[in-house]
Amino acid sequence: MEQYKRLIRYLKPYWWVVAIATMFSLATSGISGAMAWYIKPVIDGINLNKDIHIIKTFPLLYIGFFTLKGLFSFAYSFLMRAVGSKVVRDVREQLFKKLIGLPMNFYVNRPSGELISRVINDSNVLQGLLGYSVKDIIVEGTSFLVLLIIAFIRRWDLALIAITVLPFSFFVINKFGKKMKKISQQTQEQISGLIIRLTESISGIKMIKGFRREKLHEDKFNEENKKNYRVALKGARTIEYSSLIHEIITGIGSTSILFYGFYLVFHNKMTMGDLLSFFAAIGMMYTPIRRLGNANNNLQQARAASERIFYLLDQQPEVDGTKNLTEIKNEIVFDNVRFIYPGTRKKVLDDINFRVKKGELVAIVGKSGAGKTTMVDMLPRFYKPVSGSIFIDDIDVNDVTLESLRKNIGIVSQDIILFNETVMDNIALGKLDATEEEIKEAAKAAYAHDFIKEMLHGYDTIIGERGIRLSGGQKQRISIARALLKNPPILILDEATSSLDTASEIIVQKALDNLMTNRTTFVIAHRLSTVRKADKILVLDKGKVIETGTHEELLSKEGMYKFLYKSQFEKDAHNI
Ligand SMILES: Nc1ncnc2c1ncn2[C@@H]1O[C@H](COP(=O)(O)OP(=O)(O)OP(=O)(O)O)[C@@H](O)[C@H]1O
Ligand SMILES: [Mg+2]
Structure with a gap:
């Protein structure tokens, strides 16, 4: 129920369009009723009274009915489509705003294809389903009642026979509605799977070609596509199956009525006009019943899609602090910082403690996977420590506004x-x-x-x-x-010159040297020249700072730095 309310809320800004459309639609129902009603005077006029005048006016009357009905349905269909498109637009706007405000934590472990599918596809499902379902429930419900009243007025005992089949119809509607929701959920998941495959293959096209893995990716895609096809088939089967059952129920109902009706006409207990008028009303009634069934199916599908949409909308956004960070005056402190990526167990950073004075150049060295990038990612609060804190001038970075924090930090990252x-x-x-x-x-x-x-x-x-x-x-x-x-006053350079040849690197290094002056800089470097100049070198290994000091201090120890220096920097040393 809560979910329905939330879904219907998307229609709220356009309630007046829905209201106008509903009026037009009600008018078409009224015309249907009138068409059924006037069959009696027409038939009886011709049949019993031999009234030639009726034969002349009847076509005009019914052409009028059909034309008006067409015009009104045009009006409501157009209005409802417009509402559907507006809802999709609003939902997408909301989804994107939400997505872009979610913390990095959310994006770890989530394939982009899945998110794309939610924004594009799940919202699209609401297009036709939501507005139409609401309108149909109002309009078809009313049509059904109007026609039922006419049927009862024309012949109450026949009407009773007709409505005995109704509970069966509603049972079928309900049962298939539930099934449709499940199928729709599966469909959305399958589409998401397809998009994930597709985005992965397109972004990795060079590797696929290089390793000649075209066939493998084709197979993976086809497998996903086949699953999608099977669910689509299941959906089609369910919808058509529910139609079939409806037809059978309708058939049994109408034949019984026809049989009893003819009996009554034969014994002059009823006029032919009454019977046909009654029959028209009953015939027209089954359309609203079927539409009500479809509206139910549609609402179930909309619910399935909305579950995925609401899941996204209910994620916690990146929490903003309140304090305003002005330019750094004193120092940056990492205090017992520990970090674990969401969905994993490994401590990527473990008890990190160090201080950096304003204007200092800090070099971070360590083997690949040691946690260097993760460590500098903590400063602009891309990720928050699992425990421990990071302070800039005694203010916890968790407490400052993202705007003021990130304004103070410039990043040249590893993946650009x-x-x-x-x-x-x-x-x-x-x-x-x-x-x-x-x-x-x-x-x-x-x-x-x-x-x-x-x-x-x-x-x-x-x-x-x-x-x-x-x-x-x-x-x-x-x-x-x-x-x-x-x-910015604080600069993070993560392997900033790694893709440059030696000649350009020397030039760009000069630019970076200019950039680094008078700034507090964290540099993850593989070049000895940068590391040697650093005021402080942090040696990171398996998430821990195992050595700190200047180049000379660290070289005098027989530690990791000396090892790295020998294996990694020595060849550089020859070049300088
Ligand atoms: N998004 C992520 N989800 C889970 N684990 C991650 C994620 N990113 C990195 N890791 C893990 O965290 C550890 C540290 O990664 P990080 O990128 O900080 O290393 P690094 O020192 O910068 O390495 P490199 O020199 O290769 O850039 C690695 O073991 C890696 O497996
Ligand atoms: Mg890195």
Whole structure:
């Protein structure tokens, strides 16, 4: 019941459109009633009174009825479709707003295809179903009553026979409604499965080709597609099966009535006009019953889709703090920070403790998978510690507003995210109100200006989804330009120069050196030159800080740093 109420609430802003549509629809029901009603005077007039006048007026009357009925159904169908589209638009708006505000935690372990399916597909299911179901329940319910009254007036005992089949009909409606809900749920899940497969194959197309795995992916897709087909078939079978049962019930009902009716007419207990008028009313009544059944099926399908929609809408959004973080004055402190990714058990960060003074350069080194990226992700609160806290100037980062926190932090991340917009827009992400001059300055400082100028439309070139039209190093330089433009007091560089060749790296490193001056910088680096300059080096291993100190201090110990230095940095050392 709660769920129905919540669903119907989407119609609330458009209640007056639904109301107008319902009126038009009620008018068509009225006309149906009138058509059944007037059959008696027409037939009896011709049959008993031999009234030629009726033969002349009858066509005009019925053409009028049909035309009006057509016009009214046009009006309500159009209005209801409009309402359906408005509801889908509103639901999608709401879903997207919700999605974009959910914390990173939510996105871990969730395939993007599933979320796409919820926003596009589940909302689409509401299109026809919701508005029509509500209208049908009102209108067909009324039609049914009007026709039933006419039937009773014409011949009450016949009407009684006719309605004995009703409980059977309602039983069938209810039973199939429940089944439809389950099938609809399965359908939505199957579609979601299809989209997941599709997005995965398209985004990994290069790997699929490289490893010649086309057939494998085809098989996986077909398997998913087949499941989808089977559920669709099951749905079709259920709907048509419910129609079949209806037909049989209707058939038995009408034959009994016809039999008894003819008997009454034969014995002059009833006129032919009465019988046909009655029969028209009963005949027209089965349509509303079937529509009520469909409305029930539709509502069940809408419920199935809405369960998935409401699941998303009920997720907790990223919690915002209240304190305003001004520029860092003193220090950043990690205090006993522990972190576990949702849905896993491994402590990715375990008892991390360190302090960084304002303006210091901190290098974080460690083997792949040690937890370096995760650690720096905690600072802008992409993830919250499971226990422990992070302070900036004695304020817990959990308490500050996301706006002020993230304004203070610039990130050049390991996986660079570019949008399918112009180069200009991609750099401007760092500062939305930046002037063209500022953007070009930033690009120059990041050594990106030259290659951008050579692109077909220069700064106005659209760089493709995920920056597909750029090389790895070019993406990295755009990302650096973003950070330069943003000009934040705290900077995070996660392997910022890893995709550059030695020559460009030396150049970009100069840009980064400029960028790092007067900022508190966390740098995850593989280059000795950067690490050696650091005021503090944190050596991370299996989620723990196992060594801290300057380059010289750490080299004097026989520890992990010395090992890393020997294996990883030594070859660099030769180059310098
Ligand atoms: N989204 C995630 N869900 C679950 N576990 C994750 C997730 N991201 C990372 N991990 C795990 O957390 C650990 C630390 O990962 P992290 O990316 O922080 O390592 P890293 O030190 O940055 O490694 P690299 O040098 O390769 O970038 C890894 O063991 C990894 O398996
Ligand atoms: Mg990393």
